[in-house]
Amino acid sequence: MTRILITGAGGMVGRALLNELAGHDVIATDIAPFDLPEGMRFERMDVTSDDPARLIADLKPEVIVHLASIVTPPKGTGRDFAYQVDVTGTRNVLDAALANGVRRLVVTSSGAAYGYHPDNPDWLTESDAIRGNVEFAYSDHKRQVEEMLAQARQDSAELEQVVLRVGTVLGAGTENQITALFRKPRLLAIKGCESPFVFIWTTDLARILHRAATDGPAGIFNVAGDGAMGVTDLAGVLDKPILRLPAWSLKAALAIAHPLGLSQYGPEQVRFLQYRPVLANDALKRDFGYTPEMTSAEVFDFWKTQAGL
Secondary structure (H helix, E strand, C coil), rough: CEEEEEEECCCHHHHHHCCCCCEEEEEEECCCCCCCCCCCEEECCCCCCEEEEEHHHHHHCCCCCCCCCEEEECCCCCCHHHHHHHHHHHHHHHHHHHHCCCEEEEEEEEEEHHCCCCCCCCCCCCCCCCCCCCCCCHHHHHHHHHHHHHHHHHCCCCEEEEEEEECCCCCCCCCHHHHHHHHHCHHHHCCCCCCCCEEEEHHHHHHHHHHHHHCCCCCEEEECCCCEHHHHHHHHHCCEEEEEEEEHHHHHHHHHHCCCCCCCCCCHHHHHHCCCECCCHHHHHHHHCCCCCCHHHHHHHHHHHHEEE
């Protein structure tokens, strides 16, 4: 039995992971309590405060799975709040892990850490540069987190790390700013860009995290199902038309609409559609020892059916 502390355990991925960890001494932490599987305990933890230092010193976990992150800041908050959770929160957890002899730290990073760049290779591997994008808070923060973790690997090799660069997570009930794009009457695309997505099923990710927290190898791994789906593929599955716009015209429209509150997206979001990072999962299968049960296409079809589309 391994004592495993999970941050952000109340989220979609955290709840799925808890269902995979029966038989371990699990401490689920989040900012608000929620229903837990039998035999697991809850502790309130705000990663932006001194909670990580205090609780990790008191509870002495062997492994920490750090899931706490902000993809879309809640209404009334902004980039500063996201930075506090993503970057400062990770620093607090990392420092507490190092100070208290934690054996392994598992961190969910993102394919967004590679950044949205025109010179990205068709398939990104773990050896490709982490460049992020300053204009995308989530991408920029994940880059900063990965740089922090890389420095810790250099300075404190005694702390094992498993860093998972995760693609777009979909499962039953997933609803976020990305799935909102799939619900529109027409799919938006940039002329000349297929904007491929790689998807990972929530349950596959939970099983990967279970292995990372127990008997899996340390290292850095892209996490995605086999294959990718471009906008033409997505439109075919959804039976929806595609609105293809030149990049310049979409930027101009968003530059007007965003300040007026007519769109939540600014002109910088055009890069999100143009240059999506596409993750190769060879190392996940070969070195980490896990082959996702669902391909990207199967994950999307499963989500589509569950979403009633």
